[in-house]
Amino acid sequence: MxxxxxxxxxxxxxxxxxxxxxxxxxxxxxxxxxxxxxxxxxxxxxxxxxxxxxxxxxxxxxxxxxxxxxxxxxxxxxxxxxxTEKTPIEELISQIAMKTGKGEKEAIVEINSLQERLGDMVEIEIAALIVAREKGCDVESTYQKIYDKVLSKE
Missing domain, CATH: 1.10.10 (Arc Repressor Mutant, subunit A)
Structure with a gap:
């Protein structure tokens, strides 16, 4: 928790x-x-x-x-x-765990599973956003941080 x-x-x-x-x-x-x-x-x-x-x-x-x-x-x-400030992906993992009533480890497994199913074509943060949205989490506060991070990669 x-x-x-x-x-x-x-x-x-x-x-x-x-x-x-x-x-x-x-x-x-x-x-x-x-x-x-x-x-x-x-x-x-x-x-x-x-x-x-x-x-x-x-x-x-x-x-x-x-x-x-x-x-x-x-x-x-x-x-x-x-x-201490959490990273955007840590925020999403916490939100998913809270929303589903499961632990953070289960949320991480689900995010990793989605990323693997997508053939590793998306960043792990994007997979976390997708899982969070599917679970009904409000991702508004972390969306912009992840968007900026993914676009700033070279």
Missing amino acids: DELALVVATPFKKKATSSLSIKDFEFALSFDLKWMAPDHASKVRDKAISSRLLRLEGDKLAPTFAIENIELPQGFKPSGDIF
Whole structure:
């Protein structure tokens, strides 16, 4: 399971709700769970929105995935890795895994399988885009990054 998704799901699961105010979400990460400083909680919120794990509905945040399917490992604490930027293909793999409820390894297998079926005529990122779209993922945020990367190759 994607670490960012676990972090995002936790405040909603702990409070048994489907939406939280921005303040309550950040407060839960910073003070209730004692996982991070308030400024880092704001960064997690922004990253979750841009990754489409959270959506803003008025002044409330709501997860875009089924939090009831998330199992929180006992003693879970986020690593500092959630603040590092993912590559476009890593974003797509996470989205596919979240949408299908399967692991990231299964998403990678499916992407590789599609690329092989296409005779390796497409870049792996394009295969990932195709699989993500087939699974109903919103690829808008990663499409331009992949488009730029593939076209910049010589």
